[in-house]
Amino acid sequence: MTVRGDAELVARAGHLFAGARHEFVCAARDLDTWSQPEAREAISGRMHADGTAGFVVRKLLTPAALADEASRRHLGQITAAGGRVRISSAPLPHETIIIDRRVMILASPEAPGPREFTVTTSPALVSGVHALFLAAWDNATDLAAYLSGDRPHLDDDNRAVLRALGAGYTDETAARGLGLSVRTYRRRVAELMATLEADSRFQAGLRAGELGLTG
Amino acid sequence: MTVRGDAELVARAGHLFAGARHEFVCAARDLDTWSQPEAREAISGRMHADGTAGFVVRKLLTPAALADEASRRHLGQITAAGGRVRISSAPLPHETIIIDRRVMILASPEAPGPREFTVTTSPALVSGVHALFLAAWDNATDLAAYLSGDRPHLDDDNRAVLRALGAGYTDETAARGLGLSVRTYRRRVAELMATLEADSRFQAGLRAGELGLTG
DNA sequence: GCCGGGGTGGCAGCTTGTTGCCATCGCATC
DNA sequence: GATGCGATGGCAACAAGCTGCCACCCCGGC
Structure with missing residues (x-):
């Protein structure tokens, strides 16, 4: 079954949202779909309160969803209500919704005119x-983790230091390789460790590895 | 369109495999589907040679696919022919195949009798x-990486040392916490670094983080 | 009892890493 | 030109980590 445009989706499939009993999962690039207040209202109004026992809400998004303040606020509300939000670094479908493992709603790929579902x-x-x-969910990072200390977005300098450390060089060798004095190199290492909130180099390496800061 | 059993799939959808031009991706728990030699032959015989320029083969599997020798051999052949294989720690659909981003074949969930597609x-x-x-693919690990550098399965001692290191303790503190002398603790660290093939503690931490040895 | 091997721990000497202090340099501002 | 700020690098003292050497202990085999 195919419907065109958000309004029609609400009209024709709204009861599916209202009928959700156990699980509501959603994978999308961002939250634009529900940017039209009417559409979002119409649907979230019909949904169960997130807090209901045994009812799980999961949203898997890309970092793009965190771009604007409104979206972040909305995500905050979802997590506050017990929903779970994760961020995936990989590209995601424009919109995929699965309800109770029984119904699936997919938005069609980018196209002019009203969106098709x-x-x-x-x-x-x-x-x-x-x-x-x-599978995609398992490998994405939790919103809280993503927002908080995570991804301390490192500049090129830090990356270079990281690479040198990861290569197993001594400070002396690494400094020479980077054209720095040992003193400065160590300063950089100390800064890196500070941003990673690490007490030891080992811990810094561990964090870096966990955060996938190698590539 | 729904078909029952492997034979019918080959008969009815075999031409889709033969028609693959650019991409053949497949997500599955294991390789049992094609365990019947006839089915696999019929299909791989129709497929393009993997080496063809611009033709991409991707298989995303769970560790279960590495259980038996025959499967490992098959995967070896795929990679040798230029196909790419990755292993996901998350559960995967029983079988999902997408050809040229135009056709998709899904096996139905576990059920008695012949499988439905x-x-x-x-x-x-x-x-x-x-x-x-x-998204699932991006976060899975390459087969080669999975097999080779893989999980140098650490014993409890090593895990304890790992935890101490990861906690950021100094050797002195960690040794006391573990009821060891500093000398022995350092011996353990050295052993750990050896098994991780790390030249520095940082590198060891990095490896440990990458391999997810924290939990 | 005696022996040998493996794990342990103390010690020492060395390398490596950590940090504070200060002199210097480049640069932008006043 | 003078001032100030931030980044750099040399130095030094200290802390931490690394490792060889040897003594010790526990255990199982002779």
Whole structure:
């Protein structure tokens, strides 16, 4: 079943949202879809209170979703209400929604004109996509972790130091390689450790590895 | 479109495999689907040689796919032919195949009797699932990396040392906490670094972080 | 009892890393 | 030109980490 435009989606598939009993998962690049207040209202109004026991809300987004203040506020509300939000560094479909592992709603790819949505209930499709969603979900980072200390976005200098440390050089060798004095190199290491909130070089390495700061 | 059993899939959808031009991606728990030699032959025989320029083969599997020798051999052949294989720690759909971002084949969930396959060409569905696949793919580890540098399975002692290091303690503090002399503690650290093939503590931390040896 | 091996711990000497202090330099501002 | 600020680098003292050497202890085998 295919519907065109947000209004029609709300009209034709709104009851699916209202009927959610156990799980509401959503993968999207950003929150633009629901940027139209009417659409978002219409749907979130129909949804269960997130706090309901046994009801799980999961949103998987890209960093793009954190771009504007309004979106961040909305995400804050979701997590406050018990929903879980994660951020994936990989590109995501424009919008994928799965309800109770029974119904799936996919937005069609970028196109001029009103957006199209495809609603599917085929168990094979839904469960397959759901599993794929979980695989993507498992490897994404929690919103809180992502926002807080995480990703201390390092500049080129820091990256260079990181690479030298990761290569296993001694300070002397690394400093020479980077054209720095040992003193300055060590200063950089100390700064790096500070931004990673690490007490030892080992800990710094651990953090760097966990955060995938190698590439 | 739905087909039952591998034989029917080959008969009805074999031409889709043969028609692959650019990309063949596949997410599955393991390789059991093609365990029947006839099925695999019928399909791989129709496929392009993997080496063809611009033709990409990607297989995303769970560690279960590495359980038996035959599967490992098959995967070796795929990589040798230029295909790319990655391992995901997250559970995966029983089988999802996407060809040229145009056709998608999903196996239905576990059920008695012959397996059912659903073949879809809806662009919205296919591109949505494809993006989801990429998100899962991006965060999976390469087969080679998974097999080689893999999990130098540490014993409890090593884990304890790892935790102490990760906590940022000095050797003195850590040794006291573990009820060891500083000398022995350092011996342990040295051993750990050896098994991680690290030249510095930082490098050891990095490796540990990358390998997810924190939990 | 005696022996040998493996793990342990103390010691010492060395390397490496950490930090404060200060002189210097480049640069932008006044 | 003078002033001030930030980054740099040399130096030194100290802390931390690394490792060889040897003594010790525990255990199992002879």
